[in-house]
Amino acid sequence: MKLYDSKAVARFLDVSERRVRQLRDEKIIAEARPGLYDLTDTNRRYINYLRKRNPESEEVIDYNTERAKLVRAKRKNEEYELQLKEKQLHAAADIEAVMNNMLVNFKSRMMAIPAKLSPVLCKKTDKAEIFKLLKEQIDEALQELSDFKTAFGEGAADDEESNS
Incomplete structure (x- = not known):
């Protein structure tokens, strides 16, 4: 077992020689022989001292x-x-962009239904026929919301691959 003087211990622990003597006097570290220290034991004792001194900030x-x-x-x-x-x-930004695009398209389709059907509906008197025309247009607009793969562009990529 190699022993070191207080100067070497001070360099190792990154403290002054005076602090090494203080630590010895406070019985935190111990001399193996007068003026000489076992570096391993000294290091262990000093670390334990630091842990006990400040337990909440010194997390193991x-x-x-x-x-x-x-x-x-x-x-x-x-x-x-x-x-x-x-x-x-999918990234959140991609989903947000796709959802915004889908909802804008859906709103446009829904807003276009009155303009598109009013000339046809004004001539109709049969409630079942009016219902059928309105339902077809609404179902077509809703179909766009249900087509997730096309919304993310996956359907377009598949079509391009099959055409190549």
Whole structure:
């Protein structure tokens, strides 16, 4: 076992030589022989002293636990990236843009129904026929909301591949 003087211990602990003597006098660290210290024991005792002195700010960090958390986070990130590439997952911004586009188109279709059907409906007297015409136009507008793949452009990509 190699022993070190107070100057070497001070450099190792990043404190002054005077602080090393204070720590010795306070019985926080111990001399192996007069004026000489076992570096391993001194280091362990000093770390324990720091932990006891300030327990709430000195959180014990387990390297393996932290490493496992990092690896887990990286793995999840890679899984999300893969799901995005495979179009199993969509970014919130993409969904928002698609939903805005779909709702604007739906509103336009619904607003166009009166202008489109009024010339035809003014000539009709049969309630069943009027109902049928209105229902067809509303169903057509609603169909656009239900077509998720076309809204995300997947249908267009599939059509382009089949035409090539």
